[in-house]
Amino acid sequence: YRDKRLVTWDPKLHTAISDLEVEPREVKGHFWHLRYPVENSNESIVVATTRPETMLGDTAVAVHPDDERYKHLVGKLLVLPLVGRRIPIVADTYSDPEKGTGAVKITPAHDFNDFEVGKRHNLPLINIFDMNAKLTNDVPEAYRGLDRFVARKQIVADLEAAGALVKVEDHTLQVPYGDRSGVVIEPWLTDQWYLDAATLSKPCVAAVEAGRTQFVPKHWEKTYFEWMKNIQPWCISRQIWWGHQIPAWFGPDGTCFVEETEEQARKIADAHYKQPTQLRRDTDVLDTWFSSALWPFSTLGWPEKTPELARYYPTSVLITSFDIIFFWVARMMMFGMHFMNEVPFKDVYIHALVRDEHGNKMSKSKGNVVDPLQVIEEHGTDALRFTLIALALQGRDIRLSADRIGGYRAFVNKIWNASRFALMRVTGNVAPLSSMQAKLEEPDRWILSRLANAVADVRKHLDEYKFAEAANAMYVFVWDELCDWYIELVKARLMNEDAAGARSKQVAESVLVHVLETAMRLMHPVMPFITEELWQKLPIERSTAFIAQQKYPGDELAVWRNPALENSYALVQSGISAIRTIRAEKNLGPTRPIDAIIVAANADDRKLLEEQRASIIALARLQKLDIQASRAGAPEEAATKVTDRLEVIVPMGDLLDYAAEAAKLARQIEKTEAERVKLTTKLDNKAFTDRAPADVVARERARVTELEQMLVTLRDGHKRAEQRATKT
RNA sequence: GGGCGAAUAGCUCAGCGGUAGAGCGCCUGCUUUACACGCAGGAUGUCGGGGGUUCGAGACCCUCUUCGCCCACCA
Numbered sequence: 001y002r003d004k005r006l007v008t009w010d011p012k013l014h015t016a017i018s019d020l021e022v023e024p025r026e027v028k029g030h031f032w033h034l035r036y037p038v039e040n041s042n043e044s045i046v047v048a049t050t051r052p053e054t055m056l057g058d059t060a061v062a063v064h065p066d067d068e069r070y071k072h073l074v075g076k077l078l079v080l081p082l083v084g085r086r087i088p089i090v091a092d093t094y095s096d097p098e099k100g101t102g103a104v105k106i107t108p109a110h111d112f113n114d115f116e117v118g119k120r121h122n123l124p125l126i127n128i129f130d131m132n133a134k135l136t137n138d139v140p141e142a143y144r145g146l147d148r149f150v151a152r153k154q155i156v157a158d159l160e161a162a163g164a165l166v167k168v169e170d171h172t173l174q175v176p177y178g179d180r181s182g183v184v185i186e187p188w189l190t191d192q193w194y195l196d197a198a199t200l201s202k203p204c205v206a207a208v209e210a211g212r213t214q215f216v217p218k219h220w221e222k223t224y225f226e227w228m229k230n231i232q233p234w235c236i237s238r239q240i241w242w243g244h245q246i247p248a249w250f251g252p253d254g255t256c257f258v259e260e261t262e263e264q265a266r267k268i269a270d271a272h273y274k275q276p277t278q279l280r281r282d283t284d285v286l287d288t289w290f291s292s293a294l295w296p297f298s299t300l301g302w303p304e305k306t307p308e309l310a311r312y313y314p315t316s317v318l319i320t321s322f323d324i325i326f327f328w329v330a331r332m333m334m335f336g337m338h339f340m341n342e343v344p345f346k347d348v349y350i351h352a353l354v355r356d357e358h359g360n361k362m363s364k365s366k367g368n369v370v371d372p373l374q375v376i377e378e379h380g381t382d383a384l385r386f387t388l389i390a391l392a393l394q395g396r397d398i399r400l401s402a403d404r405i406g407g408y409r410a411f412v413n414k415i416w417n418a419s420r421f422a423l424m425r426v427t428g429n430v431a432p433l434s435s436m437q438a439k440l441e442e443p444d445r446w447i448l449s450r451l452a453n454a455v456a457d458v459r460k461h462l463d464e465y466k467f468a469e470a471a472n473a474m475y476v477f478v479w480d481e482l483c484d485w486y487i488e489l490v491k492a493r494l495m496n497e498d499a500a501g502a503r504s505k506q507v508a509e510s511v512l513v514h515v516l517e518t519a520m521r522l523m524h525p526v527m528p529f530i531t532e533e534l535w536q537k538l539p540i541e542r543s544t545a546f547i548a549q550q551k552y553p554g555d556e557l558a559v560w561r562n563p564a565l566e567n568s569y570a571l572v573q574s575g576i577s578a579i580r581t582i583r584a585e586k587n588l589g590p591t592r593p594i595d596a597i598i599v600a601a602n603a604d605d606r607k608l609l610e611e612q613r614a615s616i617i618a619l620a621r622l623q624k625l626d627i628q629a630s631r632a633g634a635p636e637e638a639a640t641k642v643t644d645r646l647e648v649i650v651p652m653g654d655l656l657d658y659a660a661e662a663a664k665l666a667r668q669i670e671k672t673e674a675e676r677v678k679l680t681t682k683l684d685n686k687a688f689t690d691r692a693p694a695d696v697v698a699r700e701r702a703r704v705t706e707l708e709q710m711l712v713t714l715r716d717g718h719k720r721a722e723q724r725a726t727k728t
Numbered sequence: 729g730g731g732c733g734a735a736u737a738g739c740u741c742a743g744c745g746g747u748a749g750a751g752c753g754c755c756u757g758c759u760u761u762a763c764a765c766g767c768a769g770g771a772u773g774u775c776g777g778g779g780g781u782u783c784g785a786g787a788c789c790c791u792c793u794u795c796g797c798c799c800a801c802c803a
Contacts, residue, residue, distance in 0.1 A: 031803085050803075095803080099802085103803085111803090173802065223732070226730085226798090227799080390751090393742075397797090403739080403752045404741095406752080407751055412765085413766090417762045418762060420763080424762070468741095468742080469742085472742085472751095580768055581768090581770090583769080584756075588757095590758050692746075693746090696746055699746085700746085700747090
């Protein structure tokens with residue numbers, strides 16, 4: 001509908017702008033107290049204003065109906081200084097007796113609140129500004145044509161000269177600026193086109209309440225609701241060049257015809273005027289957000305009923321920034337519900353805002369934009385992309401951190417080097433995994449199980465829009481599991497040129513290539529460049545030209561999942577780590593060949609360790625490994641490391657510092673004992689054993705048993721070390 | 729005035745009812761033939777304060793403090 005009301009007018013760009021494009025800025029200004037005399041009386045009323053120039057357009061002064069100070073003056077007239085116009089004193093609850101003098105000047109044509117007061121009291125609207133915010137001919141001659149800020153100075157001076165200026169106070173106030181033009185916007189009375197947004201918004205609120213569209217993270221719904229439920233009429237016309245021209249035609253007498261086409265409008269107009277009539281099209285264009293609101297269906301061929309529209313509307317997900325919720329998301333909802341009678345998207349993912357290093361929002365007009373090309377120059381495209389994804393946590397903004405980008409650049413490098421290793425060691429095309437399932441060795445089955453886990457985790461996180469978690473799952477799998485364990489585990493097999501090891505070598509090659517190939521597909525959306533490059537190089541059969549055309553890894557990996565194997569394999573890893581810890585603590589160096597004894601009380605554990613003897617020897621760099629049920633026969637001069645299920649003993653000969661060893665064991669005993677006491681106290685608490693879930697209680701009991709076993713071993717070792725220390 | 733979010737290791741941040749974590753930084757040792765953008769090992773926390781719920785609380789509830797943001801208003 002067309003209406004004459006106040007709009008937020010940009011006097012530089014000469015157009016109405018949206019409330020959302022208005023940016024309040026805090027400015028130091030003044031409070032001017034002005035005295036308006038009551039006609040034919042000695043009395044007067046003092047009003048306070050931050051914009052004295054608007055007094056030229058005053059058409060009333062309002063006081064609160066219950067304000068005893070002014071009750072007797074309501075209905076009387078004031079003489080407006082400098083102008084001489086008689087203006088009424090009206091009673092209106094808009095006036096707040098607590099604020100200022102309790103009397104407020106009313107300028108209906110230049111203030112939104114005053115406009116409403118004016119409507120209630122049938123006050124005239126006096127437009128004192130033109131489109132440039134210069135004073136019009138409706139003001140005394142002395143001020144005509146003056147710019148608003150020039151006029152302000154002049155008027156204050158003249159009021160002072162006339163004795164109407166009571167006092168001036170310093171005052172800090174919020175002044176509305178146009179966010180594009182950077183000038184103070186002016187509430188201005190114009191004819192504009194409006195949408196009845198309140199009516200359009202109702203089904204949109206209902207749709208989100210019913211969950212037909214869901215916000216992720218959910219709390220943004222509140223922002224959406226708050227705005228939708230307090231929505232104002234939407235001024236959709238703009239006095240600018242670019243945009244969809246409004247389909248409205250005016251006849252000579254100002255009658256308006258709104259039709260889809262000019263032809264249609266002319267037909268209606270001719271009928272209306274009963275003769276062929278010249279029409280003039282409205283030169284205004286639609287607010288850009290009006291046009292954008294049509295996007296979800298207009299791009300699919302609407303208003304035609306196209307197959308695309310049937311297939312893709314409603315869309316699955318809109319990914320956008322929170323500051324677009326009002327501008328675009330809400331408006332697409334309105335038009336979707338109105339024109340399609342269906343929501344435009346099922347999910348709205350509100351992503352984090354990337355802020356600059358100081359935490360400020362980046363903006364083109366502020367100029368504090370981090371240039372991605374520069375970051376890419378320094379760290380690489382894939383590193384930047386991975387960093388953004390890794391930092392994209394729900395409900396939290398991103399401060400782009402150079403350190404994090406550097407860390408992920410190292411990750412990209414790691415992927416490159418791991419693949420380089422594989423390409424160096426794997427010769428010829430590899431066989432499909434299915435053909436060698438029976439020949440897989442423990443480490444092979446372990447990494448395939450971990451891969452299946454990683455794929456499942458990544459997919460789950462992506463489904464939930466948890467991008468940072470998805471990135472982390474990729475990172476941990478590739479670096480901590482594939483590189484740090486699997487590649488190290490298979491090195492010996494890959495480098496073995498003996499005929500006897502040929503089959504084992506081939507299996508390792510196939511598994512390594514298969515795992516890498518799957519990892520490339522898994523990471524491709526985040527790191528498109530390196531994954532494409534490496535995928536092209538892998539010795540595999542390629543069914544498509546590009547990795548992007550391949551299927552994303554999914555459920556087909558699930559057959560490899562093997563939690564029991566992973567659990568038992570953790571024992572082997574903890575044994576290797578224990579030996580490495582002794583190496584580091586005793587300064588044995590990473591490469592010096594040493595002997596080690598692993599004591600495991602459990603027969604199944606020993607069996608598993610025996611099977612993995614070669615891996616343990618290789619990764620712990622041992623020259624001799626004994627796996628036994630008890631400590632019997634182990635030398636006294638030994639460093640030990642005790643874990644939940646095993647004790648690792650490294651004979652040290654004269655190298656061992658017994659006092660230090662005893663002290664180290666004493667510290668571990670103290671910590672273990674403290675944990676045991678804590679758990680025992682917990683288990684002694686009847687309230688806990690009665691009320692906590694059975695599995696929690698059982699787990700705690702098992703843990704106490706483990707700790708008790710550890711303590712026996714630790715105390716035994718401690719006693720021996722202490723005896724030796726005193727002997728020497 | 730209304731609303732939202734945040735406070736956890738030196739830094740950037742996960743965890744959101746059952747033994748406090750990651751990356752970076754820091755410390756120790758390493759030319760280990762994929763990688764020093766690396767490898768192995770290590771240290772580091774009254775989880776902002778105070779109440780409460782619970783067998784059990786960074787986690788849930790209340791409250792306070794401090795930061796950040798959004799909306800409205802400001803004669």
